[in-house]
Amino acid sequence: MTLDLFEPDAPSMEPLAPGAVVLRRFACRHDAALLAAVQAVTARAPFRHLVTPGGFTMSVAMSNCGALGWVSDRTGYRYDPIDPDSGRAWPSMPAAFAALAAQAAAEAGFDGFVPDACLVNRYLPGTRLSLHQDRDERDLGQPIVSVSLGLPAVFQFGSPTRSDRPRRVPLAHGDVVVWGGPARLNFHGVLPLKEGEHPMLGASRINLTFRKAG
Ligand code: MD3
Numbered sequence: 001m002t003l004d005l006f007e008p009d010a011p012s013m014e015p016l017a018p019g020a021v022v023l024r025r026f027a028c029r030h031d032a033a034l035l036a037a038v039q040a041v042t043a044r045a046p047f048r049h050l051v052t053p054g055g056f057t058m059s060v061a062m063s064n065c066g067a068l069g070w071v072s073d074r075t076g077y078r079y080d081p082i083d084p085d086s087g088r089a090w091p092s093m094p095a096a097f098a099a100l101a102a103q104a105a106a107e108a109g110f111d112g113f114v115p116d117a118c119l120v121n122r123y124l125p126g127t128r129l130s131l132h133q134d135r136d137e138r139d140l141g142q143p144i145v146s147v148s149l150g151l152p153a154v155f156q157f158g159s160p161t162r163s164d165r166p167r168r169v170p171l172a173h174g175d176v177v178v179w180g181g182p183a184r185l186n187f188h189g190v191l192p193l194k195e196g197e198h199p200m201l202g203a204s205r206i207n208l209t210f211r212k213a214g
């Protein structure tokens with residue numbers, strides 16, 4: 001039996017709420033492969049700032065891979081098989097992405113998770129994501145797996161009611177969170193990213209969210 005005290009960089013599991021668990025550092029040993037895959041995806045589907053139905057330009061820059069991609073414009077939010085910027089299908093989901101997402105979901109008790117959409121979010125210092133629910137997916141019984149890479153961020157984790165004050169959860173490079181069950185419709189967001197320098201990602205944070213959208 002090895003005590004955590006002797007292995008501060010080892011992965012660990014931290015329950016957040018019923019249906020939500022943080023797998024600390026779960027993706028660290030795959031970070032180089034994941035970042036190479038992000039480069040390949042965003043070379044074909046470059047990061048862009050989407051506009052909300054209300055007419056605001058999002059500060060997060062986004063791309064997608066997989067059969068479906070999440071998009072927003074003046075007409076609303078949707079999952080679309082076509083990248084509206086290129087008129088072509090989104091890049092396919094890299095094998096390393098799908099494998100990591102399925103392993104993390106299984107670790108959290110969701111066996112057989114097969115994502116068909118991966119939203120790639122890029123944060124630079126000052127970028128934030130305001131409190132929202134993820135409810136555009138067809139089957140809300142399916143979990144969402146999120147992978148944080150690069151600079152640390154403060155995640156806001158609320159309840160299914162917008163007015164409840166959210167908790168602050170720090171998320172660092174390699175942390176993976178699985179959200180499902182009773183936590184699936186909880187409000188959440190990301191506070192403005194602080195300045196900093198990450199050895200692999202410089203002054204940026206990348207978040208991957210894996211979904212079974214269709
Ligand atoms: C909690 N992204 O893309 S991932 C998003 O860091 C999004 O880029 C954030 O929220 C980011 O929609 C946070 C964590 C996350 C994703 C889905 C959830 C938390 C969730 C669904 C339900 C509850």
Ligand code: FE
Nearest residue numbers: 132133134188
């Ligand atoms: Fe979200």
